[in-house]
Amino acid sequence: MAEGRDIREGEIRLGFDPAERTEAGVTFIGHIRSDWSRGNSPRNITQARETGGGNARIELAPGYAAGLQGLDVGRPIWVLYWMDRGRRDLIVQAPRHSPELRGVFALRSPVRPNPVAMAAVIITSIDHESGVIGIDATDAFDRTPVVDIKPWMAGIDVPSTG
Numbered sequence: 001m002a003e004g005r006d007i008r009e010g011e012i013r014l015g016f017d018p019a020e021r022t023e024a025g026v027t028f029i030g031h032i033r034s035d036w037s038r039g040n041s042p043r044n045i046t047q048a049r050e051t052g053g054g055n056a057r058i059e060l061a062p063g064y065a066a067g068l069q070g071l072d073v074g075r076p077i078w079v080l081y082w083m084d085r086g087r088r089d090l091i092v093q094a095p096r097h098s099p100e101l102r103g104v105f106a107l108r109s110p111v112r113p114n115p116v117a118m119a120a121v122i123i124t125s126i127d128h129e130s131g132v133i134g135i136d137a138t139d140a141f142d143r144t145p146v147v148d149i150k151p152w153m154a155g156i157d158v159p160s161t162g
Contacts, residue, residue, distance in 0.1 A: 005087060010101045012092035018113035019088060028145035029067075030060035030131065032081055034138050044108065045119045045139050053137035056121070058146055060131030067149075068128050075123050076152035079135070082145040083115035120152050 007013060034054040042048040048056075058079065060068075071077065090111050092101050104112045117140070125134030133149075 005089070007090070008094035010092070010094050011090055013089050014091050014113070017088070026082070026147055028061065028082065028147065029064045029149070030058055030146045032079070032138050032140045032142070032144040032146060033057050033059055034140055034142045034144075036139070036141050038085065038141065041141060042139050045121075045137055048137040048139045053135075054139075056135045056138035057125075058133040058135060058149070060133075060146075062131075065128060065131030068126060068131065068133065071123060071126060071133075071149075071151070073123050073126055076120055077123060077133075077135075078118055078120055078148075078150040078152055078157075079138075080116060080118045080147040080150070081140055082147055083110045083117050083140070084145055085141060086110040086112070086115040088113055088115060116147065120157075 034056050036042070036048075036054050042051055042054070048054050088111070091104055091113070093104060093107060093109055093111060094101055095107060095109065110117065119138065119140075121135040121137060123133055124136055126132075138144075
């Protein structure tokens, strides 16, 4: 657990370490490469795009490049990644952008029991042989592990309001 880390007024820390309750295995399929590091990163993907994208790309691990078949430049994709350097110990947070306390499941904060993040990005380049995918932007730190890549599809990924 993140003992000794700062906690803002009203925040609630979990009474256990979620990492000690592992119930499934995850294989990382590669890493995000970017210009970002702790203290030198945008707060979200929108800010990343506004600051030039961070020289973002995904480098797949050996054996996964064939999974890119059917993806091309200009295609939007979902990238699911593991924020391996994020805190996992808060269940209620005091976000800087809101005067109200919020539960972790009502936030896109990297501080969460399972540090899974997702971003919809656009493929800017793709090397099907080497498994390197250029993307328009990322807010992830350099060498952040990638859990999965999925195609973004308007008919599926935009919920119906009716």
